[in-house]
Amino acid sequence: MAQAVPQTAELIAPPSWRTVDFISDLHLHASEPATFAAWQRYMQGTPADAVFILGDLFEVWVGDDAVSPTGVKFEDRCAQVLGQTAGRLSVFFMHGNRDFLVGPGLTALCNTALLADPTVLVFEEQRWLLSHGDALCIGDVDYMAFRQQVRSLEWQRDFLAKPLPERQVIARGLRAQSEARKQTGAEYADVDTATARAWLLAADAPTLIHGHTHKPARHDLNDGLTRVVLSDWHIAADPFDAPRADVLRLSADGLRRIDLLQTELP
Template sequence: MAATVPHIAELTAPLSWRTVDFISDLHLHISEPATFTAWQRYMQSTPADAVFILGDLFEVWIGDDAVGDDKPGFESRCAQVLGQAAHRLPVFFMHGNRDFLVGQRLMDLCGATLLDDPTVLVFEGARWLLSHGDALCIDDVDYMQFRRQVRSPQWQHDFLSKPLAERQAIASALRQQSEAKKKSGAVYADVDAPSARQWLLAANAGTLIHGHTHKPAEHDLLDGLRRVVLSDWHIAPDEATAPRAEVMRLSASGLQRIDLSRVSP
């Protein structure tokens, strides 16, 4: 069974835009300072005319009240980077499965724009469908049930009503569960191809750009349709695993992957 086609928002790029960047799944966390540094440098220096963050910028987000002049922690440092970047170019943010509690307060504070998932970007005469991608992983039944629960206004109201310290403790426990699942070798569901085709046809778009799966690749969906998967970011100099940090750059000549993983911490 294919995923339900949601309302599809639309954004038309100004004619002045020549280059657009897409990133996702950075999972920024205080425990990975090298990834934060790479992202900070990128946001300060990208030559793009706009940056689209397609979900999971943060490993976890427990509410916009984690940021403030009286809270000089990691979240406030991230907000500062976003704000500085948004002063020089448009920054767009789409919810992921880790940071769905990012709200309008943070966007207003940083000067960024919150995007619906999915959204069509009209750029250089073509239509590009943007999504985080998790809503298309319909074979993960347990996650889809969890997603419906935590995206409900009532659940979010109840969670955000809890004290900040309690929310931090809950988020820490959930993160530990997630890390344990990764280490167990569990197989995660991929994007459902028929659902991706259905969304593209409904959007009258040829290419779906998404993250979430941490499997950067390009997939042929037949009849000229395709989906392009963004890279996750993970830079830990002390680990044996290869660093990962890619930007997908769109221009009149098409899509190009740019590897930033060799940026020095």
């Protein structure tokens, strides 16, 4: 199935940036306090000039009105971390398949910038293609149809017009479906190599950085093209069977992977 290559946005890093971090797939949720704590510590301590969050920061996001003026709910605490971090460095947010309803309400509140998917970052005269990655998993036909539906303005307008509690019920149902599918052990489609190559060639970028698949790796796509995959942050996972809480850090020396959990061990 031929896929149209999406229009690629471009972001040129200001010359003052020395270090840029990429993270994704934190899936922040009130039921996973260890992940929230690790993320908060990371955001407070990173020496980067900019943090790019490449989707699925939140396990679920039903609308920006989930943030309340009380400041005590889980969403409020997440917004506070974003806002505090954006006070000392640049924070960019790209939608994932869980938090595609993050809107201008949250980004304005937290002083973060919303990034189109995909976006090319131009840093030190090199081009880096950034994406969440779900749109590249074209083998998952059911998900691609769902994605097209929920990314439409019409669907989003209808959904956001529902009362907040009703949206929360719908989101819980979708999350339960997703958990049930995980329990079956069914394989998820991975990024389609031909599509990834087409995106890279269209963007004139040698390297794609993405998340979504929770399969951290570096794949050689031939002809000098590379696909680098971020890890998830499922710190409470049992068994703990994959690298987690990775940061990809870009500087003049290139791109390197930092294992936050490893570096925190004594």
